[in-house]
Amino acid sequence: MSSSKTKRASHRPHPETPILEWLLGGIGCALVIACIAFLIYQGVNDGERPGRLISKVLSVTDTGDGYVARFTIHNAGSQALANLHVRARLLDSDRREVERATVVIDYVPGHSLQQGGFYFQHDPRKLEVEIRGEGYQKP
């Protein structure tokens, strides 16, 4: 590596060009090439396909006057979702709705996770929690 640098140094047009300038110029050049290659690759291959939403309850906290269920929602599609409306329902053993809560998530990029929380009156640990996306806006 160092031998190639000295070899290049003897050929460079300006004998005073500091090594630091070569180094940073190289980083900048690599960044630009990598960035453009990545963007073109993404632009050509990865269209904007909406996909499945996979959600999971992370934890339930007793707040004294109710419960907070923290959840994650994973956007498995490549389409970024803005204003994603998410609804959580607490279902009893007969799958009857006991309570529901909703949240609007500002923005979920493609293949990404977001976190949030639902406030409930009933203890979600004793019931079934069903979380579904209801709709989104294209950003």
Next chain:
Amino acid sequence: MASRTYSWDSERAYLVGLSRAFGGALLFALPVLMTMETWDLGAQMNRLRLAVLIVGLLPLLVGLAFYLGFERVTSLFDAVLDAFVAIAVAALLAIAILFVFGVLDPEDPAHEWIGKIALQGIAGSIGALLAQSQFGQAKRDEHRRREGGVFAEYFFMAAGALFLSANVAPTEEVAVIAHMMNPWHALVLIILSLALMHAFVYVVGFKGQHARAEHVSLPREFVRFTVIGYLLAAAISAFICWCLGRFDGVAATEILSITIVLAFPAAIGAAAARLVL
């Protein structure tokens, strides 16, 4: 070993210039770094258009480095190297600042990171180049600027227009203002842009004011620099709006008024660039 001592000196001198570049990048990029729309746009905008925007920026940076003759720029190759250094400086700065702001989350996917940083890098890299050339040691004053003629003037105007319009274009306000204006407002804004552009360079008496050549008539100067400069600013504004997706699904009349709105700051940027650079 004698050459080694010499090289350390030049290395140290370069480090000072580099710190200046970071300072300039910070000064120029801070308004963009602290605008929410730019984070979202960088992540959301069409990937290919972002690539086009970056490719379009490259010749502009190389040209700026060449004409401004910063440090020891003598050849086109040196200018290319300087342009890439400016990009590296701007990117490193954007990563550091956005990370401190908590905008960059290590858990975010790579394309979010790349989009956010790439869009920030535009203003920052222009700032880094200017700082190296403009805020440098005074003793270089005499060779500060290469004589470039009319083409160089257009070039500086394009750079100034790109810088200011890239700062303003990501905000929602451009479309809001365009929406609120009627055709008469738009017409007044065009006249105002042209008048201010001309006044900036020839009338108000800023440092660096251009004296009109004696054999050149006022209308000719107006057409040669001000009108062409305005068209340049408008074209650059339209290009940036298209890259950012501001024209998608928008009626032709609205496209025109958005361009006129954004051409206003772009025109001021173009005129100021002629004075400052």
